[in-house]
Every structure is written in structure tokens, then in C-alpha cells.
Amino acid sequence: MKSFTQYLEFNTKTRRAYLNITPEVRKLVKKSSIQEGLCLVNAMHITASVFINDDESGLHHDYDKWLEELAPHEPIDKYEHNKTGEDNADAHLKRQVMGREVVVAITNGDLDFGPWEQIFYGEFDGRRPKKLLVKIIGE
Amino acid sequence: MKSFTQYLEFNTKTRRAYLNITPEVRKLVKKSSIQEGLCLVNAMHITASVFINDDESGLHHDYDKWLEELAPHEPIDKYEHNKTGEDNADAHLKRQVMGREVVVAITNGDLDFGPWEQIFYGEFDGRRPKKLLVKIIGE
Amino acid sequence: MKSFTQYLEFNTKTRRAYLNITPEVRKLVKKSSIQEGLCLVNAMHITASVFINDDESGLHHDYDKWLEELAPHEPIDKYEHNKTGEDNADAHLKRQVMGREVVVAITNGDLDFGPWEQIFYGEFDGRRPKKLLVKIIGE
Numbered sequence: 583m584k585s586f587t588q589y590l591e592f593n594t595k596t597r598r599a600y601l602n603i604t605p606e607v608r609k610l611v612k613k614s615s616i617q618e619g620l621c622l623v624n625a626m627h628i629t630a631s632v633f634i635n636d637d638e639s640g641l642h643h644d645y646d647k648w649l650e651e652l653a654p655h656e657p658i659d660k661y662e663h664n665k666t667g668e669d670n671a672d673a674h675l676k677r678q679v680m681g682r683e684v685v686v687a688i689t690n691g692d693l694d695f696g697p698w699e700q701i702f703y704g705e706f707d708g709r710r711p712k713k714l715l716v717k718i719i720g721e
Numbered sequence: 722m723k724s725f726t727q728y729l730e731f732n733t734k735t736r737r738a739y740l741n742i743t744p745e746v747r748k749l750v751k752k753s754s755i756q757e758g759l760c761l762v763n764a765m766h767i768t769a770s771v772f773i774n775d776d777e778s779g780l781h782h783d784y785d786k787w788l789e790e791l792a793p794h795e796p797i798d799k800y801e802h803n804k805t806g807e808d809n810a811d812a813h814l815k816r817q818v819m820g821r822e823v824v825v826a827i828t829n830g831d832l833d834f835g836p837w838e839q840i841f842y843g844e845f846d847g848r849r850p851k852k853l854l855v856k857i858i859g860e
Numbered sequence: 861m862k863s864f865t866q867y868l869e870f871n872t873k874t875r876r877a878y879l880n881i882t883p884e885v886r887k888l889v890k891k892s893s894i895q896e897g898l899c900l901v902n903a904m905h906i907t908a909s910v911f912i913n914d915d916e917s918g919l920h921h922d923y924d925k926w927l928e929e930l931a932p933h934e935p936i937d938k939y940e941h942n943k944t945g946e947d948n949a950d951a952h953l954k955r956q957v958m959g960r961e962v963v964v965a966i967t968n969g970d971l972d973f974g975p976w977e978q979i980f981y982g983e984f985d986g987r988r989p990k991k992l993l994v995k996i997i998g999e
Contacts, residue, residue, distance in 0.1 A: 666916065679957060
């Protein structure tokens, strides 16, 4: 069994952002030279997500609006967590809806994806450096 | 390390549907002859889910109603994504709540499940052929 | 390839509870002696979750309140599932938001975690014994 580990770092200019990281992850799969296996991609920070969906800006707008309805940022003092001096309780909630991680099959040395599957880094409390992990195991 | 890959196809008659795919997945685990490992089951389309829960029709009714409250199908023009000519923005949202994938332990050559765990294909924009991936790695 | 399987049992005193299980999982990773691999941690019951987030009691309060808003326990007869004699339909819904499982990278024989990542068992229908599975594969 082979394994491969790589850390990526993001520092978004806005509080919330949705970044297509498929090209970077695909490059790492090639670099690992693993042909058959599983690829885990996860946010290492707890106010960010990794998820798979469509690369369509209208949809990202819809996600953003919807998440803000489900778990609004304001009023800040609505959340107990924010009494610790934070203002990001909503980001912890949004991340649970969108998920921490994806596990993707590696087949014939590539991400085994359907026609529109793309991997996104979802940031809900950005404007500072945050890490993401890519771990691949297989043969 | 062994690996096993299989694609399944679904074409539901209704827009939304919840199909118990546990027997098919279990058959594939046996066919793989893997005794100890991990089994990834994921939707390959981005308006469908794979999730694990109870095989109880009342509960599926509750899921359906709840998802429609959280992310209503109509009005269609409520969503930016639907300005691309689609009418399925709600399906992309519903799929995030229910999840893209499950990872299941394989122990002694079978799905290592609790008493009520069953795997479902959740369709939110059906009436056309859509694929699902089963990837098993182990020994 | 090595594999390691362990079952944990929880019996919370309250209907809902959030337990930090990181120390137990870390102990099992050490016990497995696997240096590089993947660790699956999943609830084996369908009204409980395993998720990764912050160990901050205010945040857990916020999660609890938010989940109760998204999928209220009462009125009991609001849910079709509860016509089977259950009163836990809301727990099946809450578990979908928080997730069934996490997959964590094992690097250098330990959980490969960001600074605040902690693993939680989320119980939404407790006061009875329920199981959780830890499965590790790697080398």
C-alpha cells in the first residue's frame, strides 16, 4: 500500500468564498502515482468545508444566500459561541451543512468523477490563512 | 491491497425518490472478496445523494417534506442557478443536506452495520439516467 | 495492509448530548500501530452523529438550539415516522445535518488534525445503549 499526504493553504479576501480546487487535487493524485485507491480531502479548520458540486457561479450565489438564511451571521450576540469573543458561530453551523470532507475514488490514476463533479473549498470565516489536507492511499 | 470498482445506474420515475440500495452494495462487497477494508458509495451526479438511515416509508415522507421546507423547489426563479435554463437549484441544495457519499467499514467480508443501517440513493432531480459509484479497497 | 476494528458504546443520560471522543479514538489509532492510513469513525445507530468541530460548550449550545429550530422535536405528531410508535423522527433529521461519519487521515501514527479539530459523538435520541465503530486501514 502506498500513501501520499499534502497540505494546501488558502487565505480568502472575503469572509465567505467558494474555490474550485479540482485542478490542484488532480495534480496531487498524478503526483502520488496511485492508480487505485481513495482520496480524502478535508478542511483542517472548523469554519470551512470541502464539498463536491457544480462549478456554476449562480449556484454558489444560491448556496451563499441559503446558508445565510439557515444560519445567519447576525445578530452576532444571538450565538453563545460569540460570547467567547468570536463572531464566527454561524460559520461553524454553515460548515456542518456543507460538510468537512469528501472521499473520492481513484480509478486508473485519476479522480473517478461524474460529468459535473468538482471539488470546492468552502470558506465561511476567511481573511486569514487556513489549511486543507489531501491524503491518498492505494496502490 | 485489493480494489474493486462498480458503477450502478438509476432512472427514477419521479423527480424525488429514496431507493434502498443495500442489497446491491452488499452483493458487490461479496463479489469483491475483500474481507477487511472500506467501501465508498457516492452519487456521481450533483443533484443526488447517498445516505444511511432507516428503511421506513413514514421517515422518507418526513425527509421529503422537510427538505422541501429547507430548500423549496418553487418559485423556480428564486434561484440564480435556474437562470441558466435549469429548474433544479433546489436539488443541489437538498443534496448537501443529505450528503454525497457514505464510507462503510467492511469487516469479515460484509458491511459492518448497526441493526437499522441501510444505504439509500436519494434522488432530487430524477427522470433521467444517473450513475452511482461503489469503490472498495482492502484485503 | 493492516486493518483495525473497534466498537465503542455510549448511553447518554439526556435525549441529546455532544461528547468529545477524540482521546478514545486517538488511543485506538496508537493501539492499531498503523502509521499511514485512513480512520473511519461512524455512528452505528441512525439517530446519532459523528462530527468534527470545536470543543466549546457555547458552540454546542448553539448547535443544539439551531438543530431544534431546523427539525423540532415537537409536536410529535408532525412526523409520519412517529406514527409507528416512535417519538424520534426529529433525531433522524438532525443526524443528517450533522452527519453519520468522519474519515480522518492517519499520518505518522496519529490523527492528522488542524489546531481545533476534535471528534464528537452527537446523540439525538439517547438514554439507551448505542454503538459507534472505529475502523482503521493502512500500514
